[in-house]
Amino acid sequence: MGLKITLGGKTYTAPSPRARQFKEYIRMLRSSNKSETTEECEDIDAATRFIVSLFDSDEVTVERFENELSFTDAARLHHEYLEWIGQYLPVDRKNAKSR
Numbered sequence: 134m135g136l137k138i139t140l141g142g143k144t145y146t147a148p149s150p151r152a153r154q155f156k157e158y159i160r161m162l163r164s165s166n167k168s169e170t171t172e173e174c175e176d177i178d179a180a181t182r183f184i185v186s187l188f189d190s191d192e193v194t195v196e197r198f199e200n201e202l203s204f205t206d207a208a209r210l211h212h213e214y215l216e217w218i219g220q221y222l223p224v225d226r227k228n229a230k231s232r
Contacts, residue, residue, distance in 0.1 A: 138193060140201050140202070147189070158218060177211075180214075181199070184210055
């Protein structure tokens with residue numbers, strides 16, 4: 134599965150995530166689980182910044198994401214990036230049966 138964004142008629146594809154993005158992903162998960170008093174807008178802004186970072190391109194910016202994407206495409210990317218990044222997370226292959 135590829136993660137793609139189209140801005141100004143040009144389509145960008147996210148390369149495989151790097152260690153810095155893995156660290157940011159973990160940091161984002163921890164901060165969203167840490168406090169229920171965090172504003173949802175802050176979580177959405179953090180997720181948007183993270184999604185933009187996945188494309189690793191100076192041409193894909195938060196400003197362009199917010200101003201050029203349709204509501205539908207922005208919502209789709211906020212959903213798809215979780216599935217996309219999940220394909221890179223290690224899977225525990227141990228047998229879960231009790232012995």
